[in-house]
Amino acid sequence: MPFTLPPLPYADDALAPHISAQTLHFHHGKHHKAYVDKANELITGTPLAQLSAVEVIRRARADGNDKLFNNAAQAWNHEFLWQSMMPGGGGAPSGALKAAIDTDLGGMEKFAENFKTAAVGQFGSGWAWLVRDGGALKIVTTHDADTPIAHTRQTPLLTLDVWEHAYYLDWQNARPDYVGAFLGELVNWDFASANFADETRLAA
Structure with missing residues (x-):
């Protein structure tokens, strides 16, 4: 299946006090997981199951399949979000x-x-x-x-x-x-x- 729930790239409490372990527990373990599970459920047994996550999202949008798009896109967005943050981040790029x-x-x-x-x-x-x-x-x-x-x-x-x-x-x-x-x-x-x-x- 193209959608998975990878572990967070840091410990649940690593972003505290800015984002608590409790928030990450619910946000990653409940919200993100629900999007992953639903997206995979919607494509099981269809040709979409053989595509990449990005391809599924673009196909769902093109087909006007809002239910699949919403769950697939949210699964991808959240995986991208976790990587957009890090303990001791901030500052500026070089x-x-x-x-x-x-x-x-x-x-x-x-x-x-x-x-x-x-x-x-x-x-x-x-x-x-x-x-x-x-x-x-x-x-x-x-x-x-x-x-x-x-x-x-x-x-x-x-x-x-x-x-x-x-x-x-x-x-x-x-x-x-x-x-x-x-x-x-x-x-x-x-x-x-x-x-x-x-x-x-x-x-x-």
Whole structure:
């Protein structure tokens, strides 16, 4: 099956106090697992079971299969989310990604300001992303399960989940503080830089 629930790339309590072990237990072990299980259930016994996760997501979108798209995309988005964070993260990237942020997004301070504005301003459930779109970096948001990999010009570099279940146990309604903690303490710039250097790694 193309969808799996890999273990978190760190211990449940590794992102505390910014994201608690309790949040990760429910978010990864319950929410993410439910999306994986449902996506696989929906494609069992069909030709889609032989495709990659990205191919399933794009096929479901093209076919207007909202139930499959929502579960498959959420399974993929969450796996990408866990890698977008790390203990002792934050700060700034170096090398080519930093140069691109300076050129395309006005530098790190401006990037952080605009990413936070986008994430906090996303109405209802959704995601905030740093993507490469047609050769340039952009900050985009997606609603509910939508994902940049369904938009073939966009290559995601990092993401933040702004569904309430991602932060409410720890931050209640203080979404700005949650986003600030992500940018200042958790964002995994090594992961984003690897995606920037080799966007083909997300093609399958």
